[in-house]
Amino acid sequence: MNDHPRFTASDPHYETRIRDSFARQGIMKHLGARLVELAPGHVTIQVPFRPELTQQHNFFHAGVSATIADSACGYAAYTLMPADSSVLTVEYKMNLLAPADGEELIARARVLRSGKTLKICAADVLVRKNASDVHCATMLATIMCLPGKPDRPR
């Protein structure tokens, strides 16, 4: 079964559109997150460890995994949407697989199914420690396209 369909972006300027949107997400800057991969149907967001991002055992809080995986899913879906649309997360589910104990957290999202209104996305969150990656969380998300509502600053 093919979990990784090939997509093409109908909007040739999707990259600028998404980088602009990402730059306006105050939380990404506050977490220290960077958009490190951007391709049709695929987005990766990374965040280095800081004590400001922890739960009580000094690992990354699951909320950080959720935040970057959610944005990665949203933007993976957004690569496939028209230029004059906005993107909205309808819902997601996340399973935590291992403690997020490491120097860097990496959320890799991909579109599983691209409907006109809804895109179903999956993301895996890895934690990197001593150059080795552990699969620490997995997400399934439903992302909605709002056509005719450009994603501009308000």
Add this chain to the structure above:
Amino acid sequence: MNDHPRFTASDPHYETRIRDSFARQGIMKHLGARLVELAPGHVTIQVPFRPELTQQHNFFHAGVSATIADSACGYAAYTLMPADSSVLTVEYKMNLLAPADGEELIARARVLRSGKTLKICAADVLVRKNASDVHCATMLATIMCLPGKPDRPR
């Protein structure tokens, strides 16, 4: 049907235990979150608006809702666990119901079912704007008790 069973905490010191744990969550301080209600099976966490917490439309990012709802569910479950245990989020699902547009975000969690190993919790996230509350997200979470592993600083 009764969604709100009455619980009693077996550990008389649960409040101190949880306030200490909450204080060690670096992310809570980084988000500006406060623990505003703490009772057996019930926890509420609140966070005031700041531009550092936003998505691209200047509303609270869903990741903030998820982070405080996740911690609220975890601590609601933790009120019912023994003194020498740790708490772990296994998974959750969150549906976003309305834009989190307001001055304050409030996550109210309650235990739905309290098994020895697993506690199933629900949380509702409200956004307060001009003294009126809108139900902006709802979460179902599975929380695990790790017995014999006190939740101490490491």
Add this chain to the structure above:
Amino acid sequence: MNDHPRFTASDPHYETRIRDSFARQGIMKHLGARLVELAPGHVTIQVPFRPELTQQHNFFHAGVSATIADSACGYAAYTLMPADSSVLTVEYKMNLLAPADGEELIARARVLRSGKTLKICAADVLVRKNASDVHCATMLATIMCLPGKPDRPR
């Protein structure tokens, strides 16, 4: 917080529309399920115990809970949709709270938020044993309206 908003059905014939659709679901007849409550934003489906519906311990299989809760959510949402629309389940999450050990399984669904395209629904599944009800499962579901596609036999 109000989990139970009041809804009105825009289609005065919603009841006939939904009873016809329910009657065409072969699986409902195969499970022995009946539509026992139908109101704007609210649907209840019940199924009596039979050995054909069990898992390995002779309780109702969780799949039966899921099937009737899914249809109850779908039809609760469908009460609020226009006459010429179809209804589609996008996704759901179900937590199992207790063994479904009893004589009757009852899924009660309600609409939490009614958007034009998407309706977010919740369902609780109760199992009735010796005239007492146990809350055995809870579901959160995302239901989609397909306008201009009447739900007719094909």
Add this chain to the structure above:
Amino acid sequence: MNDHPRFTASDPHYETRIRDSFARQGIMKHLGARLVELAPGHVTIQVPFRPELTQQHNFFHAGVSATIADSACGYAAYTLMPADSSVLTVEYKMNLLAPADGEELIARARVLRSGKTLKICAADVLVRKNASDVHCATMLATIMCLPGKPDRPR
């Protein structure tokens, strides 16, 4: 990232144990489901189309997908559990990706993470039509091991 870890079964008789348990699930017989693949951490369940399994448009009802995917996840996890244990589904989330329109429905489950108490599983549901498979649903499930409670007829 490796979604497919290799597992070994600690119980050499896992196959008999699981086939016996499957045979006691009344719902599997009622749906016409067969266990077609059984390996450590992997289970596939198939069900041929019948009008008794449909929703209102004459496709497989999502409840059938959920029922076989849930059992496939449960048994995939159960392959890795001790001989004297029982298996329990804690929760799952399912996204529906395409109409389940075809002659056969196939749920393929795999264990993503195998903890002692909890196993996190994923399942994909395919629908086969004219010898071609469409990915129609995807599930994430949390499965629990109850040690010291053999899964015997009651």
